[in-house]
Amino acid sequence: MSVAPIINASEHAWTLHDPRFAIDAEVSVCPNSTPDCEQTGETLIARMLEYGVDRTVISHVCYYGRNNDYPAHCVQTWPDRFAAIGLLVGHRLFPPQDGERNAERLRELVTERGLAGLRLSPIYDRDVRWLDDALCDSLWVAAGDLGVTFNVFLAPEQLQQLGVMAERHPAVNVVIDHFAMIDINRPDEEGIDRIVELARLPNIHVRTSLHNPSKQKRPPFHDMWPYLRRVYDAFGPRRLLWANFYEYLIMAEMIDFFTSEDRCWILGGTAQSLYFGKQHEGETA
Numbered sequence: 001m002s003v004a005p006i007i008n009a010s011e012h013a014w015t016l017h018d019p020r021f022a023i024d025a026e027v028s029v030c031p032n033s034t035p036d037c038e039q040t041g042e043t044l045i046a047r048m049l050e051y052g053v054d055r056t057v058i059s060h061v062c063y064y065g066r067n068n069d070y071p072a073h074c075v076q077t078w079p080d081r082f083a084a085i086g087l088l089v090g091h092r093l094f095p096p097q098d099g100e101r102n103a104e105r106l107r108e109l110v111t112e113r114g115l116a117g118l119r120l121s122p123i124y125d126r127d128v129r130w131l132d133d134a135l136c137d138s139l140w141v142a143a144g145d146l147g148v149t150f151n152v153f154l155a156p157e158q159l160q161q162l163g164v165m166a167e168r169h170p171a172v173n174v175v176i177d178h179f180a181m182i183d184i185n186r187p188d189e190e191g192i193d194r195i196v197e198l199a200r201l202p203n204i205h206v207r208t209s210l211h212n213p214s215k216q217k218r219p220p221f222h223d224m225w226p227y228l229r230r231v232y233d234a235f236g237p238r239r240l241l242w243a244n245f246y247e248y249l250i251m252a253e254m255i256d257f258f259t260s261e262d263r264c265w266i267l268g269g270t271a272q273s274l275y276f277g278k279q280h281e282g283e284t285a
Contacts, residue, residue, distance in 0.1 A: 004269035005054035007276075009207055010085075010151070010177070010243035012061035013074055015040045021073065027065035029092045029124075035063060041074040045081055051245050054268070057275050058084040059119055059151065066093045072113040083116040083275035085151050089139065091124035096131075099138035106139060110146045116275040117148035123155050123181065132161040137168070144171030149274045151207070153177040159194040166201045173274055175205045175241070178212040179231075184223060185215070192227050199234035205270065206231045208242050208251065220250045229257060237262035241270040 015021050016038040025031040044056050058071045064087070071084035086109050089096040094105065109115040122131045130136065131154070143150060152162055152174055159180055166174050176198075182191030191213075198204045208228060214221035232240060237258070242251040251258070251266055258266065 004264045004267070004272055006052060006248075007241075007268040007271035008048070008051075008053050008056040008243055008245060008248070009175075009241040009271040009275070010059045010209075011039070011044055011056050011245070013039055013041055013044055013058045014061050014063050014070060021064075021070040023063045024065070024067065027067055027092075029062035029065045029087065029121075031092075033062070041078060041082065044074075045078065047245055048081070051248055053245070053248065055081055055083070055271075055276065057116070057243075057271060058082055060085060060087045062087075068109060068113065068115065072109075072115060075114040079114070084114070085117050085119045085149070085275075086113075086115045087121075088118050089136075090121050090130075096139075097133055097135035099135045102136075103138040103142035106142050106148070107146065110148055115148075116277070117143065117150055119151040119153060119177070121153040122158050122161070123153050126155060126158075129161065131158060132164040136165070140165060140169040140172055144169055147171075147277065149173045149175060151175045151177050154180055156180050156182050156191050156194050159198060162204075163198050163201060166198070166204050170201075170203050173203050173205065175207050175274065177207055178209040179206070179224075179227065182213050182227070184213050184227065192230055196230055196234040199231075199239075202239075204235075205239040205241065205274065206235055208240060208247065208266075209244065210247060210250065211244065219246055220254055225255070228255065232257065232262075237265040238270055240266045241274070242266060 058074055060071045066087055068086040074082045075084045088105055089102050180195055210221040210224040214224045216223055
């Protein structure tokens with residue numbers, strides 16, 4: 001492949017000082033959590049310059065809930081820097097089973113607001129099964145037609161449901177967020193084995209996010225490296241992507257089983273194909 005851009009596949013963004021993007025507890029997914037600082041588009045660009053990162057995917061933050069105005073603003077203001085994944089259905093959002101209306105909402109977010117997909121978070125609804133509900137099919141069909149990506153934040157016991165939907169809708173690219181929050185102190189069959197089993201579906205990808213399952217408080221999260229090796233062996237570098245600035249050096253310099261070509265995909269090529277599409281066509285091959 002040709003040289004790929006370096007892409008951070010997930011950061012949150014919000015502002016506290018622009019009245020156009022005020023946080024409203026009524027629509028927030030996390031109404032009891034109030035930020036005491038901000039991480040704006042300008043903040044992210046400064047960090048990107050510091051780390052040598054070309055682009056970042058904004059994963060819409062819980063504070064705004066289904067109001068996707070701020071990530072859309074960032075994409076429209078800095079189109080060469082950002083793609084964005086919105087929030088639409090699930091806990092404290094629109095009902096997942098509101099299929100046709102959610103499909104229309106997604107089309108509007110993509111075609112008019114410039115978003116690259118959605119984050120689905122069934123992990124917050126463990127007592128209510130909706131991820132593989134047939135009433136959600138309209139949303140997935142729309143995603144396939146639009147060529148957008150679904151990031152999925154879920155628990156290990158929900159991975160089977162994801163497999164059902166990914167197999168039913170092969171045109172939708174899916175990214176498993178945060179290693180599905182596996183508990184590495186539990187048996188492998190309750191965690192990593194369930195992720196690896198989904199490697200049989202070519203539209204499923206894994207975002208590394210080593211810090212979430214790690215029991216270590218500081219990088220480089222060595223206790224997660226054997227699990228990283230397992231997803232690398234199962235999915236291959238073209239279906240892996242990294243996120244969070246402090247993880248960049250781990251992926252770029254410390255993992256000794258990555259080849260140079262692997263790093264081109266993991267550090268940017270995979271995210272380029274998932275979130276930026278033809279916007280920068282020709283940068284990867």
